[in-house]
Amino acid sequence: MVALLPRVKSRLFIHANRRTTNLLEGEYAAISAGRSLDFDDLREYLPGDDVDDIDWKATARTGSPLVKRYKQTRRHDVVLAIDTGRGMAAAAEGGGPKRDLAILVAGALGYLSLRHGDAVGLVTRAGGRVRNRPPRASEAYLETLLRSVQNETRLDAAPGDPYELCSYLLRGVPSRSIVIVVADDVEPAPDIDEALRSLRERHELLWITIGDLDLVRGDGSDREILDVLDGSPVPSVLREDPRLARVYRRRTDDRIAAQHAYFRSRGVSHCRVATADEVVPELLRLLQRRRRNGY
Amino acid sequence: MELVFAWMPLAAAGLVVTVVVVLVALRKRADRGERGILSAAHTERLLALPEYRGAYRRALVKLGGMVLLVLVALGALSVVAARPITTDIADTDRVNRDIVLCLDVSGSMTAADAAIVGRFLELVEQFHGERIALVVWDSSAAQVFPLNDDYDYVEEKLASVQDEVSSDVGDVGDLFGGDPDGDPPIWAGTDLGNGSSLIGDGLASCVLRFDNPDLERSRTIILATDNALAGDPIVTLEEATSFALEREVRVYGITPSGMFGPDEDDLRDQLRRTGGEVFGVDDTGAGQNIVDEVLDDQATTLEGVPELVVIDHPGWPFRIAVLALWGVLFLAWRARI
Structure with a gap:
């Protein structure tokens, strides 16, 4: 089996350019608001660092911007809550499973967390049973977590329910953590409002939606599209019906807009990822938006 | 059917x-293959x-x-x-008969020709499958139509001939050698010989109209003439009759009304040599007599095989x-x- 984390890293460092990665690191640092008063050392300023942290005297001496680093009072826990239901084994826009995108998102954020000195844990819900792996700060552990996501998300897995995962997170993650939900492309459900708001108050909450395959355009191959749950086919003849395609496109656009609006109105940092190339820029945009606007 | x-x-x-x-x-086999399947979530959205x-x-x-x-x-x-x-079962015995209508269009026959062609038309109505030709002659013979069994065509042609010979003598069209519709007159090409009404030449020409001499067929000539020879024929009536006999052609005669005397006797004597007979155009049932003679008398000599037509x-x-x-x-x- 090919290791998953190196692939994530290569996408972070090679496919995305160096500057983006630095930006990502800086923006990630801004997630954890708490810092101690014990000065640790100075380091180069990275975009996304708080301007208040800049040591102006040191900056004046060296000629390049330096920021003060403080010893963290405590290590942050990052909880990856990932939907491993059958829906995540279905195709994303490129035709590959959505699971691969979820692994990419979780790997990228997990790796940034490790670089920042945080510990990464994983909560999944498979076959009606919640599995909670406690946070640890180790790359090998992160690799194990990614692998279990890969193994759990199968075409014969039970259907996932990200909202049920949320209600577990309320009970199962006691200390304040950074909670990153990687969820299926679900409809916003009003009855989850309460859980979502509590979750947001107790933790730093990031919600990443993995987008579904466009059923009209398909993945460009002539493969027959079947529903992942009940196996009902999407006849290819009907996908060529222009009227149907137009209506579907409009409905999809409306749905995605409603999805964004839903999370935004509840103050949850949300982004939507549909292809592997989108992952790094979308995450960066999400973190920037979060620092500047608070969601 | x-x-x-x-x-x-x-x-x-x-x-x-x-x-x-x-x-x-x-x-079914394709269903078993996983490769051709793309699983998608939320297909109900479509x-x-x-x-x-x-x-x-x-x-x-x-x-x-x-x-x-x-x-x-x-x-x-x-x-x-x-x-x-x-x-369909087709009778082939009838189609084994060839009939040449042999019409004298000399001046002496002018008054009788319309009635004679009328007789011809009656005859034709009685035939089914026989091939029919029309030859007109005066001092030379000209073929109006060759042997064929297209009865619509034959009747149309005979009707047009009847129409033409019924016209008054001295028609403007006739004077200028044609009828008003521009067609050549029916007797065009019948005055190339020496004299008029050269009956021997006419009959001999009609005998020559029969094709396929090797085939076993019934051959009949219906000769309409007044036997009023005026001129110098190449062959005499007797020689022509012998020629017909040699070719196994039976010759029937139709004579115009009011004709009697040595000309008719001579004609009857000659034609009877071939097994034929002479009828007057006014004889009631002359046409029926000829038809009966042609059909009854000669049917026995032919062996028709019924043919299946698909x-x-x-x-x-x-x-x-x-x-x-x-x-x-x-x-x-x-x-x-």
Whole structure:
């Protein structure tokens, strides 16, 4: 089996350019608001660092911007809550499973967390049973977590329910953590409002939606599209019906807009990822938006 | 109406069943392969759209219509392939007779020709399958139409000849050597000989009209003349009669009314040598006599074999098939397949 984390890293460092990665690191640092008063050392300023942290005297001496680093009072826990239901084994826009995108998102954020000195844990819900792996700060552990996501998300897995995962997170993650939900492309459900708001108050909450395959355009191959749950086919003849395609496109656009609006109105940092190339820029945009606007 | 290859529609039905079975089997096999399948979540976002149901219904109607039309076309073509035919027993003994109508158009016959051609028309109505020719002659002979069994044509031609010979003598058209419609007169080319009404030459020319001398056929000449020779013929009536006898041609005579005396006796004597007879144009039943003589007397000498005539009728199933295939093309275009 090919290791998953190196692939994530290569996408972070090679496919995305160096500057983006630095930006990502800086923006990630801004997630954890708490810092101690014990000065640790100075380091180069990275975009996304708080301007208040800049040591102006040191900056004046060296000629390049330096920021003060403080010893963290405590290590942050990052909880990856990932939907491993059958829906995540279905195709994303490129035709590959959505699971691969979820692994990419979780790997990228997990790796940034490790670089920042945080510990990464994983909560999944498979076959009606919640599995909670406690946070640890180790790359090998992160690799194990990614692998279990890969193994759990199968075409014969039970259907996932990200909202049920949320209600577990309320009970199962006691200390304040950074909670990153990687969820299926679900409809916003009003009855989850309460859980979502509590979750947001107790933790730093990031919600990443993995987008579904466009059923009209398909993945460009002539493969027959079947529903992942009940196996009902999407006849290819009907996908060529222009009227149907137009209506579907409009409905999809409306749905995605409603999805964004839903999370935004509840103050949850949300982004939507549909292809592997989108992952790094979308995450960066999400973190920037979060620092500047608070969601 | 019967089918030559009656098993053809059954074979077509068998073919359809085989194709369906093979397609179903292939589809089952394809179902087993995971490679051709793309699993997608939330397909109800497309499948539950009301527009989807509309499109589904439209596609179903188009597809069903195409399948139906293909089956109709296949059925119709299988009927074509099965060769729908009707059969008929044709009597060949009648078609073994050749009859040359031999008309004297000399000046002395002018008054009688219309009545004689009328007789010819009556005769022709009684014949079925015999080949008929018309030769007109005066000092030389000219063929109006050759031996043929197209009775519509024969009657039309005879009617036009009758029309022409009935015209008053001294018509303006006649004076200038043609009738008003511009056709040459019926007697064009009959005045090339030496004299007029050269009966021996006329009869001999008519004898020469019979083709296929080697074939065993009944040959009859119906000679209409007044036997009023005026001139210097190449062959005499006697020589011509002998020639007819030699060629096994029976000659019947029709003479104009009011003719009697040595000319008619001479004609009767000569024609009886060939087994024929002479009738006056006014004799009631002269035509019937000739017909009876021709049919009764000579039928015994012919051995006709009844022949099975097979006529194909591909018309209506073929038309249905073409229409159905056009329908299939139209639906395929509509469905953008």
